[in-house]
Structure formats: structure tokens, C-alpha cells
Amino acid sequence: MKILHELARHKTGGDNLIIQTAVRLLVPFIQLFGLYVIVHGHYSPGGGFQGGVVLGASFILLALAFDLRTSLRFMSEGANAILGNAGALIYIGIGVLCALVGGLFLDYGALDRLIPLGPVEWRSFGIFLVEVGVGIAVMSIMASLYWDIGSGGEMDEGL
Amino acid sequence: MKAFALLATLATAVVLLYGTRDFAPWGDPASPASTHVSPVYIERAVEETHVPNLVTAILGDYRGYDTMFETVVIYCAGLAVVSVLRRRKS
Numbered sequence: 001m002k003i004l005h006e007l008a009r010h011k012t013g014g015d016n017l018i019i020q021t022a023v024r025l026l027v028p029f030i031q032l033f034g035l036y037v038i039v040h041g042h043y044s045p046g047g048g049f050q051g052g053v054v055l056g057a058s059f060i061l062l063a064l065a066f067d068l069r070t071s072l073r074f075m076s077e078g079a080n081a082i083l084g085n086a087g088a089l090i091y092i093g094i095g096v097l098c099a100l101v102g103g104l105f106l107d108y109g110a111l112d113r114l115i116p117l118g119p120v121e122w123r124s125f126g127i128f129l130v131e132v133g134v135g136i137a138v139m140s141i142m143a144s145l146y147w148d149i150g151s152g153g154e155m156d157e158g159l
Numbered sequence: 160m161k162a163f164a165l166l167a168t169l170a171t172a173v174v175l176l177y178g179t180r181d182f183a184p185w186g187d188p189a190s191p192a193s194t195h196v197s198p199v200y201i202e203r204a205v206e207e208t209h210v211p212n213l214v215t216a217i218l219g220d221y222r223g224y225d226t227m228f229e230t231v232v233i234y235c236a237g238l239a240v241v242s243v244l245r246r247r248k249s
Contacts, residue, residue: 042210047218049229088234091227106223124209127219134230141237153244 003073016065023065030058038135042124048134055135056142068151071143077155080140087137091130098126 038051063071075083095106103110108126109119117125147155183190200217210216218226 041215042212044212045214047215084234084237088230091230095223095227106227108220120207120209123207123220127208127210127215130219130223130226131215134226137230137234141233144237145240148240148244153246155245 003070019065023061027058027062030061031055034058034135034139038131039128041131042128048131049138051131052135052138053142055139056146059139059143060146063146063150067157068147068155069157072147072155075140075143080144083136084140084144087133087135087140090133090136094126094129094133 034051034054034057036051037046037054038048041047041051059071059075062074094108094111097114098107098110099105101110101113108123111122111126112119115122151157183192187193200213200221204213204216204221205211208216208220210220
């Protein structure tokens with residue numbers, strides 16, 4: 001927020017100021033809403049894919065209103081790559097973990113043997129863990145798709 | 160080569176469209192999906208998974224394998240774009 005504040009102050013330009021101020025105020029709420037959509041997927045429409053896209057869109061909005069470097073200051077290239085891989089690995093890792101402790105692949109009830117919460121509660125919690133993995137992967141891949149296509153792969157100024 | 164690619168695409172489309180003729184009509188109450196798959200989900204999903212949202216229960220648990228490969232598809236799309244486009248300016 002502080003970085004955005006300084007950036008908006010030093011930039012000159014007429015209508016850019018309005019857009020940048022609006023984006024500066026909106027981005028924290030967009031990210032909060034994205035987390036809410038992921039976490040509240042058990043009770044309302046939403047889940048990993050939708051919440052991940054909302055989170056990714058907040059970074060794209062930063063890149064559109066300021067420039068690509070500004071959005072890279074909030075999520076670096078390296079962190080983005082790690083998150084994208086980690087998200088896909090969380091999903092598959094939980095599936096493999098279920099198989100390792102004696103259940104079927106992606107049979108979350110089997111994780112009860114590691115931490116006894118009850119098989120039914122584990123199925124609910126397993127869905128949550130998997131959705132978090134999906135959300136992380138979709139968020140970083142949405143952002144990296146925009147960065148690469150918007151700048152032709154050079155990751156400098158962007159559109 | 161382009162003409163061959165177009166022909167191959169069209170031939171695949173014809174085969175796929177021909178295959179849809181064997182589908183049950185949309186919303187048919189006598190189709191296999193409506194007679195025993197959907198009722199089981201609706202009756203048992205909440206007590207088996209404790210997730211009030213049936214869509215999430217089916218997507219994350221009963222059809223978890225499908226959702227896993229959806230994630231892998233998105234991951235592959237990102238990987239392909241990065242490996243084709245991204246380059247370092249030295």
C-alpha cells in the first residue's frame with residue numbers, strides 16, 4: 001500500500017491519477033474477496049478456481065493501472081514460479097499421501113490414520129486443502145500468463 | 160499441410176458430433192445419470208462429507224480425479240506460455 005502511495009504521488013498524468021487511485025483502494029479488497037471465495041467454497045458458490053482467478057486478477061489490475069514492474073514488486077517472478085508449482089503439488093501430494101497411509105488415491109478419509117479427526121471431517125478438510133492448492137496454482141498462473149503475453153515474454157514494461 | 164490439418168479437424172468434429180447422437184436427451188429423467196448417480200449424491204453427500212455445498216463436495220471429493228487434471232491442464236498452459244515466450248535480456 002505504501003509503495004503504491006508513493007508511485008501514485010510521483011506519477012504525472014490526468015486520467016491516470018483517477019485510475020491509479022481507484023486501483024490502489026480496490027486491490028486489497030479484491031484480494032480479501034479472493035481469499036474469502038476460496039475459503040468459503042464449502043458453504044457458498046466458489047472454490048479454488050474462482051478464488052484463484054480473483055486473486056490473479058488483482059495482480060493483473062495492478063499491472064494494467066501502473067506497469068508490469070509494479071505488479072512484479074508485489075509478486076516476484078521466482079515466487080510466482082514456486083507458488084504455481086506448489087499449488088499443483090499440494091493437490092497431487094495430498095492424493096499420494098492418502099494412498100501412502102493405506103487408502104485409495106484422493107480418498108481423504110484415509111488421512112484419519114495420521115491425525116484422528118474422524119473420516120467424515122477429514123473428507124471435508126481434505127476438500128479444503130485441495131481447494132487451497134488449486135487457488136494458489138490458478139492465481140500464479142493467471143498472473144504469469146498476463147505478464148508473458150502482455151510483455152512478449154520480456155517482463156519489462158508491459159502493455 | 161494446412162489443408163490436411165483442416166481436414167483432420169473437420170473429420171474429428173464429424174466423429175464427435177456423430178457420437179453425441181447416442182447421448183440421453185438433456186434433462187431426461189430416465190437417463191442413467193438421473194436414475195442413480197444424481198440421487199445418490201443428493202441423498203448422501205452432506206452426511207458423507209459434511210460439506211453443505213453439493214457442487215464443492217462433488218468437485219473436490221467424488222470427482223477429485225477430474226479436478227486434479229483440470230488443475231494440471233491450467234498448469235500445463237502456464238508452463239507452455241512461459242517456456243515459449245519468456246526470455247532474459249542480457
